[in-house]
Amino acid sequence: MAYSSPMFQQLNGLSSNESKLARAFPLKAANESPQGFNLYGRFxxxxxxxxxxxxxxxxxxxVVKTRIQLEPEVYNKGMITAFRQVVAKEGSGALLTGFGPTAAGYFLQGAFKFGFYEANKAALIDYLGVETATKNRGAVYLAAAGVAEFFADIALCPLEATRIRLVSEPSFAxxxxxxxxxxxxxxxxxxxYSGFGPILFKQIPYTMSKFYFFEVALEALVKTTGKKKEELAPSTMTALNLGGGVLAGFAAAFVSQPADTLLSKINKTKALPGETTTSRLIKIANQIGIRGLFGGMTARFVMIGTLTAGQFAIYGDIKRVLGATQSVELAKV
Known part of the structure; x- marks a missing residue:
């Protein structure tokens, strides 16, 4: 990807003339920090x-959230009780069912999601111009995240289907x-890929909400310090990333919960002859109703709030360790 504006010329490994754009988004010299594919590879x-x-x-x-979604008639006394039920029935090892596909699937998904988000955001700003992008930064965040997640889900879907099958049928493999x-x-x-439609329906709104609310929350949190982001201590930034991640996680969990339930349901069983993914989704939604679509909400709030906060904190720390701190942030302008 080649950028034309002075603001991003250094990302292409080219020299940059001094300009207002370059001063708005200062980058270190190419021999001091990673650029181009090297930079986005680190992201x-x-x-x-x-x-x-x-x-x-x-x-x-x-595991517990998925069980509540798939068998609400059995796991109907809250998250803590559901933990106890799973352990009593299948042993503590059952709580790690699907760990392999979970870790592998989200390793791939995370690479596509965060890497493409940073690249898409930079490309959109380059296309729109700094002033227009800054005025419409919410739309920039949403568009960059949505496109990134689409490609991330192509990588995730086979492993997510495997995970759900293992959790819903412990004897499957x-x-x-x-x-x-x-x-x-x-x-x-x-x-x-039978669940590709539902996973897009779930993950794209989730990721769009996650990045949007995180960017907005972090901008507000940084302002409360009275300092510029680059002036804050690493420990302070980690704490702010955690706080912004919690808020973003709660919002994203609520938005994507119905699709998460449908994804769990559709991957539990095979399609009947002649049955399309759309018809299966409609049938499942009619069968379980609104209340069923939000089954396991408490467990998902805990899960998504925790992992989103952890993701942004770890992501920020790893970027700093790798020297990949040149992502474009519209809130700085």
């Missing part, structure tokens, strides 16, 4: 690690490799 790696760690660590919560191989053999590509 992608930081995103992959933060997503794999947070989603993997919260596998037990995800022995871990990631076995589950993946069985779905490939018995159902083919359709089996992996």
């Amino acid at each position: 992608a790696f930081a995103g992959a690690v933060c997503c794999a760690i947070t989603h993997g660590a919260l596998t037990p919560v995800d 022995n871990g990631l490799a076995g589950g993946f191989a069985r779905i490939a053999k018995e159902e083919g590509l359709r089996g992996f």
